[in-house]
Amino acid sequence: MFEYAPAPESRDIVDIRPSYGLFINGEWVEPQGEERHKTVNPATEEVLAEVAWAGEADVDRAVQAAAKAFPVWSAMPGAERAKYLFRIARIIQERARELAVLETLDNGKPIRESRDVDLPLVAAHFFYYAGWADKLSYAGFGPDPRPLGVAGQVIPWNFPLLMLAWKIAPALACGNTVVLKPAETTPLTALAFAEICRQADLPPGVVNIVTGAGGTGAALVNHPGVDKVAFTGSTEVGRLIARSLAGTRKKLTLELGGKAANIVFEDAPLDQAVEGIVNGIFFNQGHVCCAGSRLLVQESVAADLLEALKRRLGTLRLGDPLDKNTDIGAINSAEQLAKIRELSEAGEAEGAERWSPACSIPDRGYWFPPTLFTGVAQSHRIAREEIFGPVLSVLTFRTPAEAVEKANNTPYGLSAGVWTEKGSRMLWMASRLRAGVVWSNTFNRFDPTSPFGGYKESGYGREGGRHGLEAYLAV
Numbered sequence: 001m002f003e004y005a006p007a008p009e010s011r012d013i014v015d016i017r018p019s020y021g022l023f024i025n026g027e028w029v030e031p032q033g034e035e036r037h038k039t040v041n042p043a044t045e046e047v048l049a050e051v052a053w054a055g056e057a058d059v060d061r062a063v064q065a066a067a068k069a070f071p072v073w074s075a076m077p078g079a080e081r082a083k084y085l086f087r088i089a090r091i092i093q094e095r096a097r098e099l100a101v102l103e104t105l106d107n108g109k110p111i112r113e114s115r116d117v118d119l120p121l122v123a124a125h126f127f128y129y130a131g132w133a134d135k136l137s138y139a140g141f142g143p144d145p146r147p148l149g150v151a152g153q154v155i156p157w158n159f160p161l162l163m164l165a166w167k168i169a170p171a172l173a174c175g176n177t178v179v180l181k182p183a184e185t186t187p188l189t190a191l192a193f194a195e196i197c198r199q200a201d202l203p204p205g206v207v208n209i210v211t212g213a214g215g216t217g218a219a220l221v222n223h224p225g226v227d228k229v230a231f232t233g234s235t236e237v238g239r240l241i242a243r244s245l246a247g248t249r250k251k252l253t254l255e256l257g258g259k260a261a262n263i264v265f266e267d268a269p270l271d272q273a274v275e276g277i278v279n280g281i282f283f284n285q286g287h288v289c290c291a292g293s294r295l296l297v298q299e300s301v302a303a304d305l306l307e308a309l310k311r312r313l314g315t316l317r318l319g320d321p322l323d324k325n326t327d328i329g330a331i332n333s334a335e336q337l338a339k340i341r342e343l344s345e346a347g348e349a350e351g352a353e354r355w356s357p358a359c360s361i362p363d364r365g366y367w368f369p370p371t372l373f374t375g376v377a378q379s380h381r382i383a384r385e386e387i388f389g390p391v392l393s394v395l396t397f398r399t400p401a402e403a404v405e406k407a408n409n410t411p412y413g414l415s416a417g418v419w420t421e422k423g424s425r426m427l428w429m430a431s432r433l434r435a436g437v438v439w440s441n442t443f444n445r446f447d448p449t450s451p452f453g454g455y456k457e458s459g460y461g462r463e464g465g466r467h468g469l470e471a472y473l474a475v
Helices: 056-075 078-094 096-107 111-132 160-173 188-199 214-221 235-245 270-286 299-313 334-349 400-408 423-430
Strands: 022-024 027-029 036-041 046-052 150-154 177-181 207-209 228-232 251-255 261-264 294-298 353-355 371-374 391-397 415-419 437-440
Touching (some): 022 056, 036 096, 056 207, 078 111, 078 160, 096 111, 096 160, 096 188, 111 160, 150 160, 150 214, 160 188, 188 207, 228 235, 235 251, 261 270, 261 400, 270 299, 270 391, 270 415, 299 371, 299 391, 334 353, 334 391, 391 400, 400 423, 415 423, 423 437
Parallel strands (some): 177 207, 261 294, 261 415, 294 391, 371 391
Antiparallel strands (some): 022 027, 036 046
16 A cells, blocks of 8 residues: 655644633633643643633632623524624634644644534534524424523533534524533633634623633532533533432533444445444544444344455554544543553453554554454443444344344443445334434434434433524523
8 A cells, every 4th residue: 555645734823822711701811729731732742731720719700701791692683693603603714724723733633534524513503503593483492482591511522612613502592601611631722712702702701611620510510600501521420410400490411422333234335334434433533422333234244344344444544633644643631541441451351352453653642543343242341331432342233123132232322323225224223223313324424404412321402403402492
């Protein structure tokens, strides 16, 4: 196979400050405490910036600012709110290259994904919900739907800017104000978004961004001035939030973990299925809640599919995330890398056979090669627990009924994929799979007009589409 010459994207387009404060009431403010955190480039372990961590008093300031801004923002005609959302969307498009590089530096994902997937979807969500801002009475939630108030939003590190857009765009379109806490390892694009809000002349207090770790998130979720909580992250933290809010007046949506089944039938186009499998689990280093981490393949084609899949994995390029040729970037943090290694070692210890293509691992940074396990039993940890990394567990089935049974044999229910040329079989499977999203002959396809969310331990509520408005309206 020929070698690709390096094609690095320049990082000179990004101007990262040495230190960041909190964004409250339209201004940069210093926290009342002195705790700060270094955010690092996971590909090089280089310190990018120091970021303030907000305490309870800082969160209180942010919530009060959002509450003060709410009467004016919610009373504004929807068409006026839409102008701000359109303006934000256009600025995101104008600054897309800068934001993509910043996301890759802070997160570790390949620049091709930041540039070609994340940023277009971020802008698309703001454009889409800008269109809804003056049409809420036609959304199907009553003739005069009203906003809830202050939305407290906590987002994860795998899609930092995209998850921000998923949460902030519908909240603002409905007339709510926002206090958002980004993940502690990936705060930089959220802080860049704060500057975009200022550039768009968004009224002070409508969007507030407080950085920090779990304590900051807990202070936000439990603040009495918050009317709505939206959380994307681990199932364990989701359970804690649900318990803490039980019996309160607060509205809650949770988008949690997943262990999605990607199901390949014998009549599926194998080459197309292989591409879908690779996209399903190795996109974003497997740091995807809806990743197709369990491959269920019909026995009659299992050998052929695995041969083609291994051949394809041998062509994936692991390395510098800023190189436009890179397919597999860096794992986001040392803690996440340790978890991936632990579960992979457990897979071997339980008797599954591990395979990875030959690839060189950089000396610095957090890296894990694309890996697949065969001989996996449903009782194995790698088949049950969310690894959140580039690790695929392969199981086989004989009949559609067996495929459904194995696919549903999980506490999660976020997504699934089905590969078959028969439309009737596709519909039969989709009606029986307990998953919020079922993809047909594709995987990891997202659109702002389409709702997304899960069942069981994958959470509840929907984000995206018309359905995503309901979580931010008093209906």
